[in-house]
Amino acid sequence: MSSASSSSPDSPELRKDHIFNRWVIFSSARSRRPSDLKVHSPTSNPNPKSNTSCPFCAGHEDECAPEIFRVPAGSSVAGWKVRVIENLYPALRRELEPPNSGSDVVCMRGFGFHDVVIETPSHNVRLPDLSDSEIKEVVLAFKERIEQLRRVGSIKYVQVFKNYGATAGASLSHSHSQIIGLPIVPPMVSTRLDSMKEYFDRTGKCGLCDIQLKKILIDESSHFYAIVPFAASNPFEIWIVPRKHASHFYEIDDERAADFGCLLKLMLLKLTLQLNDPPFNFMIHTAPFELPLSSSHSTHWFLQIVPQLHVIGGFETGTACYINAVFPEDAAKILREVKTHK
Amino acid sequence: MSSASSSSPDSPELRKDHIFNRWVIFSSARSRRPSDLKVHSPTSNPNPKSNTSCPFCAGHEDECAPEIFRVPAGSSVAGWKVRVIENLYPALRRELEPPNSGSDVVCMRGFGFHDVVIETPSHNVRLPDLSDSEIKEVVLAFKERIEQLRRVGSIKYVQVFKNYGATAGASLSHSHSQIIGLPIVPPMVSTRLDSMKEYFDRTGKCGLCDIQLKKILIDESSHFYAIVPFAASNPFEIWIVPRKHASHFYEIDDERAADFGCLLKLMLLKLTLQLNDPPFNFMIHTAPFELPLSSSHSTHWFLQIVPQLHVIGGFETGTACYINAVFPEDAAKILREVKTHK
Numbered sequence: 001m002s003s004a005s006s007s008s009p010d011s012p013e014l015r016k017d018h019i020f021n022r023w024v025i026f027s028s029a030r031s032r033r034p035s036d037l038k039v040h041s042p043t044s045n046p047n048p049k050s051n052t053s054c055p056f057c058a059g060h061e062d063e064c065a066p067e068i069f070r071v072p073a074g075s076s077v078a079g080w081k082v083r084v085i086e087n088l089y090p091a092l093r094r095e096l097e098p099p100n101s102g103s104d105v106v107c108m109r110g111f112g113f114h115d116v117v118i119e120t121p122s123h124n125v126r127l128p129d130l131s132d133s134e135i136k137e138v139v140l141a142f143k144e145r146i147e148q149l150r151r152v153g154s155i156k157y158v159q160v161f162k163n164y165g166a167t168a169g170a171s172l173s174h175s176h177s178q179i180i181g182l183p184i185v186p187p188m189v190s191t192r193l194d195s196m197k198e199y200f201d202r203t204g205k206c207g208l209c210d211i212q213l214k215k216i217l218i219d220e221s222s223h224f225y226a227i228v229p230f231a232a233s234n235p236f237e238i239w240i241v242p243r244k245h246a247s248h249f250y251e252i253d254d255e256r257a258a259d260f261g262c263l264l265k266l267m268l269l270k271l272t273l274q275l276n277d278p279p280f281n282f283m284i285h286t287a288p289f290e291l292p293l294s295s296s297h298s299t300h301w302f303l304q305i306v307p308q309l310h311v312i313g314g315f316e317t318g319t320a321c322y323i324n325a326v327f328p329e330d331a332a333k334i335l336r337e338v339k340t341h342k
Numbered sequence: 343m344s345s346a347s348s349s350s351p352d353s354p355e356l357r358k359d360h361i362f363n364r365w366v367i368f369s370s371a372r373s374r375r376p377s378d379l380k381v382h383s384p385t386s387n388p389n390p391k392s393n394t395s396c397p398f399c400a401g402h403e404d405e406c407a408p409e410i411f412r413v414p415a416g417s418s419v420a421g422w423k424v425r426v427i428e429n430l431y432p433a434l435r436r437e438l439e440p441p442n443s444g445s446d447v448v449c450m451r452g453f454g455f456h457d458v459v460i461e462t463p464s465h466n467v468r469l470p471d472l473s474d475s476e477i478k479e480v481v482l483a484f485k486e487r488i489e490q491l492r493r494v495g496s497i498k499y500v501q502v503f504k505n506y507g508a509t510a511g512a513s514l515s516h517s518h519s520q521i522i523g524l525p526i527v528p529p530m531v532s533t534r535l536d537s538m539k540e541y542f543d544r545t546g547k548c549g550l551c552d553i554q555l556k557k558i559l560i561d562e563s564s565h566f567y568a569i570v571p572f573a574a575s576n577p578f579e580i581w582i583v584p585r586k587h588a589s590h591f592y593e594i595d596d597e598r599a600a601d602f603g604c605l606l607k608l609m610l611l612k613l614t615l616q617l618n619d620p621p622f623n624f625m626i627h628t629a630p631f632e633l634p635l636s637s638s639h640s641t642h643w644f645l646q647i648v649p650q651l652h653v654i655g656g657f658e659t660g661t662a663c664y665i666n667a668v669f670p671e672d673a674a675k676i677l678r679e680v681k682t683h684k
Contacts, residue, residue: 012434012452014441014526021529025433025452033431035513036396054378089375091367091657091665092354099356104544106572110354110367161656169655171377180657184356187363188662191533202446230448283660306659313511314503315433315522317648318625320530323433 013327017231018207020188021195023321024231031325055088056174058121064088068115068145071137078121081134082141084179090114091180098154098183113149113181117141120175127162127175128268135261136254138177142284143257145179146250150289155181157189157288160249165279168308177282185288192285193295200298208300209245215329218336219266223259226267228332235326236275236335238267238305247299249286264303269340271307278307355669359573360549362530363537365663366573373667397430398516400463406430410457410487413479420463423476424483426521432456433522440496440525455491455523459483462517469504469517470610477603478596480519484626485599487521488592492631497523499531499630502591507621510650519624527630534627535637542640550642551587557671560678561608565601568609570674577668578617578677580609580647589641591628606645611682613649620649 012027055063058078065086073081086094092112099108119127119138127135142160149155162177163169199207211227218226218238226240240263242256252260264282271278286301316322354369397405400420407428415423428436434454441450461469461480469477484502491497504519505511541549553569560568560580568582582605584598594602606624613620628643658664 011438012432014434014450014452016448018448023526023528027433027452029431030433033513035508036515089371090354091369091372092356096353106358106360108356110356110369157661159657159660161660163655166377167653169653171375173378178657182661182663184365186365186661186663187533188660191529281656281659283656285660304660306656311509311511312654313505314623314625314648315501315520317623318501318503318530318627318646319499319524319528321524321528 015231017229017233018195018199019192019229020233021191022231022233024233025321025323026325026327027323028325028327030323054123054172054174056116056118056172056176057123068148069141071141076121080121082120082137083118084141084145085116085118087114087116087178092182101184108183111154111183113152113155113179115145115179115181117145117177117179118174119177123174125175126268127164127177128265128272130265132258132262132265135265136258139252139257139261139264140254142177142179143250143252146286149179149181150250152181154183156290157182157185158286159186160284160286162280162282164281165308168279168281170279189285189288193287193291193299196298196300197295206245206298206300208241208302211241216332218270218332219263221259221263223256224263226263228328228335230328232324232328232331233322234306235309235324236271236307236331238271238335239302240264240267240305241300241302245297245300247287247291247296247301249284249301260303266340267305267335270335270338271305273340274334274338275307275309278309280305280307282306357573359571359575360537360541361534361571362575363533364573364575366575367663367665368667368669369665370667370669372665396465396514396516398458398460398514398518399465410490411483413483418463422463424462424479425460426483426487427458427460429456429458429520434524443526450525453496453525455494455497455521457487457521457523459487459519459521460516461519465516467517468610469506469519470607470614472607474600474604474607477607478600481594481599481603481606482596484519484521485592485594488628491521491523492592494523496525498632499524499527500628501528502626502628504622504624506623507650510621510623512621531627531630535629535633535641538640538642539637548587548640548642550583550644553583558674560612560674561605563601563605565598566605568605570670570677572670574666574670574673575664576648577651577666578613578649578673580613580677581644582606582609582647583642583644587639587642589629589633589638589643591626591643602645608682609647609677612677612680613647615682616676616680617649617651620651622647622649624648 015024065088068084070080071082091114092110094113096109096111098111146158149158159180196207216227224240229239282305284303287299357366407430410426412422413424433456434452436455438451438453440453488500491500501522538549558569566582571581624647626645629641
């Protein structure tokens with residue numbers, strides 16, 4: 001991808017994101033708007049002390065929907081480190097018959113899987129508070145559940161995601177993430193694959209293997225690097241990208257899972273410190289189970305972290321062009337300099 | 343498009359939106375989730391009484407960026423009904439040189455136009471409070487400004503939009519909408535055109551001319567109908583669609599502008615009454631100035647109103663598949679039955 005331009009700080013720029021095939025407007029002027037309306041600050045108390053009524057806490061397992069599997073912890077009081085359970089309020093239902101798909105189908109049964117990954121038995125522990133070995137278990141739980149859904153056969157794409165804070169879509173404060181297995185490949189995923197293939201066909205290189213890291217690198221580990229992407233849609237957005245080309249997240253091995261977990265933890269700690277514990281989402285952008293061979297050289301999985309710092313308005317909804325008031329090089333520099341005690 | 347299916351109310355469905363090429367999950371179960379986190383209610387006081395410091399109020403014209411044109415009102419104190427002005431904090435800058443575009447361009451100067459349409463000189467008047475003739479003037483101001491931007495030559499697409507309420511992206515409460523003229527056609531717009539063309543090529547009909555209205559119609563006028571679309575991404579989303587095939591909004595004539603304004607006003611009143619004055623966005627989805635002849639039979643402009651009732655989480659961000667807890671047929675029935683004194 002391209003390096004940054006040399007425009008003056010106040011001069012807006014349009015940048016093309018070749019992964020998602022969208023344009024982003026960078027305009028620092030937008031950050032100076034006055035307002036006579038207040039957007040309430042995000043609920044900055046996402047883990048209330050009280051856990052007496054929390055179904056995700058140790059000891060409340062029988063208040064949850066059925067467990068799919070757990071990572072046991074023999075010596076602890078809870079008896080588990082991570083639990084993967086069914087979502088009690090699922091968007092899609094696993095007991096329905098898988099629908100037939102086809103290009104002209106406009107309506108199908110809502111078959112699919114909607115699971116919850118309870119990342120810790122403790123109510124007051126956030127994901128970045130986990131130890132290195134504990135966060136590795138969360139990453140491996142994602143991997144294991146995706147592998148299970150792959151064996152179902154009628155699931156075509158799996159979205160792993162986390163909503164942290166009410167304004168990022170979380171309804172319960174106990175640290176958790178979610179996994180939805182879909183009977184379709186979302187068109188946005190197809191667009192990403194097509195866009196990355198177009199880049200490959202034009203340049204002979206995978207768009208993520210080819211990234212120029214110099215100005216946008218935040219940190220790196222043995223197997224991953226963390227960047228603010230050149231055309232980040234959101235201020236302080238972070239991508240964690242495998243150094244070695246890989247299409248499917250679920251192929252991650254134990255060593256890389258540990259390495260990935262540590263870098264994810266570090267990035268979440270940096271966001272927490274720099275942006276005062278902001279609400280955020282993260283999403284793992286991986287390949288559909290059935291990936292055409294012609295797309296395997298161009299499809300490279302990554303994790304995207306989006307702190308929820310600004311409101312989406314009609315322009316973004318109508319065009320999918322985001323307006324970002326913080327240039328990626330500036331955000332990367334700021335995040336590089338945040339010191340954590342890792 | 344297809345009519346609704348006959349699933350039981352509790353059975354989720356996946357529906358394909360053939361206009362935007364995306365899937366929507368309908369799941370009424372999602373509305374029953376408990377929460378220990380609160381999303382603050384939208385600021386329900388979008389028009390504070392005080393207007394002493396509002397730059398959009400009559401008498402404060404010199405506090406605004408330059409005026410582009412106004413709709414005069416000879417007899418009123420303000421001397422104007424509608425003003426179209428430059429945005430003081432523009433996302434794009436009109437004084438920059440238009441950039442060269444091309445398929446491999448990744449970064450360009452932020453040239454473009456970002457204007458504000460002040461819909462009324464009065465601080466405490468909302469868009470649906472305007473008289474029929476006043477809202478017609480707002481619609482005609484959109485039309486006139488788009489025609490001006492068309493003559494610029496280097497502008498390829500114009501997005502007209504309104505953000506109402508802080509959680510929908512508004513920063514000032516005085517009733518206004520915005521117009522952004524872009525030097526590119528956003529890929530989301532190209533996707534919409536391609537998706538509508540694909541429908542046309544497959545069926546021989548324009549996807550919006552072909553809509554089955556029976557269960558999703560809210561109301562209609564001489565030249566437009568208002569529906570909750572079959573695969574609405576958001577609860578109580580409304581589309582206002584011209585009855586007669588038309589690709590470009592700016593070709594609207596005086597009679598249709600008046601008719602359109604009245605139906606828009608009615609829909610906003612219904613949302614206000616039913617959903618307690620919710621924050622919302624509206625967007626006019628029209629054609630790029632240069633529309634290939636092959637797309638003219640399939641490209642049909644419309645206005646989309648999205649009440650901001652729920653939070654977008656990681657699943658929606660990662661897949662562009664929205665989860666909607668209200669089936670369109672139910673939302674249409676509820677909105678049909680809301681009585682306004684029109």
